Amino acid sequence: MPKILHSADIHLDSPFRSGNAGKSEVRRRELRGTFSSLMMYIKDNGVALALLAGDLFDSESVTKNTADFFFGEMASVPGCRFVISPGNHDPYTSGSVYAVSDIPENVYIFSDTALNRFRFPEIGVDVYGYAFTKSTLDVCPFVGREPADSDMINILCAHADVGNPLSPYCPVSESDIAGTGFDYCALGHVHNSAGMKRVGNTYYAYSGCLEGRDFGETGHKGAIVLDIEKSRGIASVKAAGVRFSKRRYEICRADVSGCRTDDELMTKLRAAIVGKYGSDTLLRLILTGNVPPSLRISTDGIAARFGDGLFYFEVLDRTLPLYDSDALRSDPTIRGAFFRELLPLLENGSPEERADAARALRLGLMALNGEREE
Incomplete structure (x- = not known):
């Protein structure tokens, strides 16, 4: 049973809005430190698969220093597979950090709006996902789609907006999620996690952000660690929140x-x-x-x-x-x-x-x- 981690909405290089300029710079540095703590946790706890569901950067304009830091941290944990589904803040474009950087061998990035799959047979997991290719995505790519191999643990890693049909950020309903046949949907976009929910035989959750950035994101923040077992085509998912926020x-x-x-x-x-x-x-x-x-x-x-x-x-x-x-x-x-x-x-x-x-x-x-x- 592989150990899986779900995170999203890290927003590296975010301009923190509270406090003076000096404290905002402290918070930007601390956000990097929090991401490093996430990598250390993955390494120390033998996490086999990390799902990063978009908005990992605050904008499309990412400095080389930040890109090198980001990919270097993941390269330092070669035993973990990192799957990235770019979101509305960090869409996959021809000039994006995802397209122009040297990507480590253990990092897998979805690159278009069609639903695609990365296969990891050695741990019994298929991960489906897609990418925002601009700042909006009006149609949900996974509605009406089903996993190809029901014997695998089938996970969706996606940036999407549940319960908001007029959203320009990949609108989807709970009934849409229930009809997919995925075992777990690792979602990004909502910064305040409400824990894991189950609709039909599908579990889903927003991990929330790693660090709050303003007073709309109160409380401690972190990631979700998953244990997934599957028997006779039905998954059983246990989820635990892990705090990573420094403030x-x-x-x-x-x-x-x-x-x-x-x-x-x-x-x-x-x-x-x-x-x-x-x-x-x-x-x-x-x-x-x-x-x-x-x-x-x-x-x-x-x-x-x-x-x-x-x-x-x-x-x-x-x-x-x-x-x-x-x-x-x-x-x-x-x-x-x-x-x-x-x-x-x-x-x-x-x-x-x-x-x-x-x-x-x-x-x-x-x-x-x-x-x-x-």
Whole structure:
């Protein structure tokens, strides 16, 4: 029973979006280190087959240094077979890194949009797949196709978008997957793994990315290790997630309703943050709830007070001012007119619009009272 690893969406040379330029460069270097850790795991654990389901590079423009690093890492593990299915970020083109680089003997790359197969009879596995040849792929190449040899362990390695019929990135449905006859579909494109699922006799999963790149990719990231057995044409698949990420993005929402003083605010924030995150964390703290207009919330001050020990920390103020809205709604003066003008955004705006409207209301009412924000 061969040991198989499934990974995707590595996005080497990605421009990390959070933090200053120096920390973004640290994250780019760490992403390379994470890929090296993946190779070390493959070597140390005797992985026979690694499925890399696309978007391994962040764009088609790959430096020679990055290409040499990428293929050199795989060449250093000659006992493992690497199968690559290029995705929408790293399509296979005549000038792509996949076409112009010296490819190690243990690396196998799909090169067109037709469904093709790499055979590995020595481990009893056939791997099917295809390549994006541009940034979009409107039709799924494997719908209606079945494996040629049902006695083999039949795996699909593919970049695809499940459950989104209008997607320009190879749309496919769960019923399409169930009808393929593949034993396991190793998918790429979705960066947050939801674990392995089964439809019919076919198992499928998104491995997620190796490292989160922004606050839309929270939590620890990694790859999936598979044990597949097959008896009388039916596969049994066991999957285990393995963490490889060096850092994690996290979002903490703190409801600070009821806080009337800075001390009360800091006490509530201390309970929400301290001891729960460390130097591996890029943290976004979102303040919510209703607070009196007299409470001056300084996001910079909060970041300075609680940011020590975190790799990156940002604070967003989404609180709303606690006013007597009924009184303001019926107020015939300019105060009421100002409140009623902002009311649609306060009640129905996006979180950002509500926050902006709340700040405008607080500053406006302060100005009408002859006050200034300190």
